[in-house]
Amino acid sequence: MFADRVLSGMRPTGSLHLGHYHGVLKNWVQMQQEFECLFFVADWHALTTHYDTPQSIEQHVWDMVVDWLAAGVDPSQATLFIQSRVPEHAELHLLLSMITPLGWLERVPTYKDQQEKLSEKDLSTYGFLGYPLLQSADILIYRATQVPVGEDQVPHIEFTREIARRFNHIYGREAGFEEKAEAAVKKLGSKKARLYAQLRTRFQEQGDGEALEAAKSLLDEQQSLNYGDRERLFGYLEGGGKMILSEPEAMLTAASKMPGLDGQKMSKSYDNTITLREEEADVTRKIRTMPTDPARVRRSDPGDPDKCPVWSLHLVYSGDDTRQWVQKGCRSAGIGCLECKQPVITAVLEEQRPMRERAQQYLDDPTLVRSIIADGCEKARRLASETMRDVREAMGLSYG
Numbered sequence: 001m002f003a004d005r006v007l008s009g010m011r012p013t014g015s016l017h018l019g020h021y022h023g024v025l026k027n028w029v030q031m032q033q034e035f036e037c038l039f040f041v042a043d044w045h046a047l048t049t050h051y052d053t054p055q056s057i058e059q060h061v062w063d064m065v066v067d068w069l070a071a072g073v074d075p076s077q078a079t080l081f082i083q084s085r086v087p088e089h090a091e092l093h094l095l096l097s098m099i100t101p102l103g104w105l106e107r108v109p110t111y112k113d114q115q116e117k118l119s120e121k122d123l124s125t126y127g128f129l130g131y132p133l134l135q136s137a138d139i140l141i142y143r144a145t146q147v148p149v150g151e152d153q154v155p156h157i158e159f160t161r162e163i164a165r166r167f168n169h170i171y172g173r174e175a176g177f178e179e180k181a182e183a184a185v186k187k188l189g190s191k192k193a194r195l196y197a198q199l200r201t202r203f204q205e206q207g208d209g210e211a212l213e214a215a216k217s218l219l220d221e222q223q224s225l226n227y228g229d230r231e232r233l234f235g236y237l238e239g240g241g242k243m244i245l246s247e248p249e250a251m252l253t254a255a256s257k258m259p260g261l262d263g264q265k266m267s268k269s270y271d272n273t274i275t276l277r278e279e280e281a282d283v284t285r286k287i288r289t290m291p292t293d294p295a296r297v298r299r300s301d302p303g304d305p306d307k308c309p310v311w312s313l314h315l316v317y318s319g320d321d322t323r324q325w326v327q328k329g330c331r332s333a334g335i336g337c338l339e340c341k342q343p344v345i346t347a348v349l350e351e352q353r354p355m356r357e358r359a360q361q362y363l364d365d366p367t368l369v370r371s372i373i374a375d376g377c378e379k380a381r382r383l384a385s386e387t388m389r390d391v392r393e394a395m396g397l398s399y400g
């Protein structure tokens with residue numbers, strides 16, 4: 001509702017791999033230059049499924065943060081923090097739970113899907129059912145406008161929007177709202193007040209979405225309004241009452257096309273990954289031992305790149321010239337598979353070099369990472385506590 005604020009979280013599942021880099025991190029690095037960004041480690045979310053292995057969380061958290069930094073996430077541009085260090089998330093989760101219908105949670109598709117997928121774990125827990133609501137709290141507490149997520153997470157953002165709407169509907173009514181809103185309109189000054197009123201009428205009477213957007217950007221430009229009046233004016237546009245929590249939008253991250261070493265999607269569960277900062281010798285060995293088109297038994301047998309996972313890597317890492325060289329050389333048995341793999345090995349090592357370099361200082365001095373996170377947590381808590389003040393007040397909890 002105000003300036004764009006981007007928020008995203010990742011569960012600490014251990015070292016990240018090149019699939020994470022191409023799918024998520026490159027996107028974060030891009031966005032941090034364009035928007036205010038908050039990126040956090042969702043350690044409580046990890047516990048919803050991994051509640052029985054608490055001993056591994058800590059290492060996973062720090063490894064992951066170093067990976068973020070290595071990938072170029074820049075703490076001078078983005079705020080990096082850890083969910084459990086901002087206990088306000090838990091408070092908001094609890095308060096939102098009061099108004100969350102059980103049926104809404106049970107109907108989130110990931111609930112049943114994950115239970116089936118992780119059938120070796122007992123996920124008939126209260127915490128796991130509440131996973132999407134905790135995620136809603138993560139998002140709503142920062143009044144995030146944009147949430148970059150993969151396709152599978154879109155229902156969670158939809159759910160979050162419904163929770164925000166329900167919250168505003170129940171708690172956004174204040175005594176004398178209309179009068180207060182009209183008084184706030186006057187504060188815009190006569191010219192802008194007239195424009196606001198016209199746009200509001202156009203939206204409310206004709207459903208004119210452009211008028212709504214125009215009115216919102218008019219409000220965005222008003223620096224001098226106080227927070228309460230701003231909320232009222234945004235709420236008044238669409239009818240109802242105050243907008244205490246704002247509805248975020250999902251910013252869909254294109255699915256990573258990063259293939260793994262066996263041609264399937266790169267994923268830890270398929271054991272086909274190259275980690276972000278994997279040792280050079282291991283990268284070389286892993287690619288050299290990758291399977292190729294099974295038809296190429298002997299060097300003299302021609303092959304078909306379409307049947308070869310190495311070709312999928314060329315599609316990520318090679319330019320046109322190299323690709324043509326592969327196509328021709330493979331189909332005519334003009335090149336050998338090791339020869340074909342070499343440009344991929346070189347390109348992966350090249351891509352990883354700056355990441356290894358950036359990571360080195362943090363490995364040499366882990367207190368640097370601790371202090372980046374400490375700063376980020378402090379900033380996040382400050383933002384979170386502003387929202388919590390409004391939420392507590394709306395829910396009748398701000399006693400003198």
Ligand code: TRP
Pocket residue numbers: 007008009010011042045134135138139147148149153
């Ligand atoms: N559920 C997300 C995932 O599995 C992680 C996450 C937790 C998240 N809270 C979030 C993502 C808030 C975006 C915003 O990927």
Ligand code: SF4
Pocket residue numbers: 292293296303304305308309310311326329330331335336337338340341
């Ligand atoms: Fe695969 Fe390249 Fe060997 Fe062809 S030459 S089978 S594309 S590795």
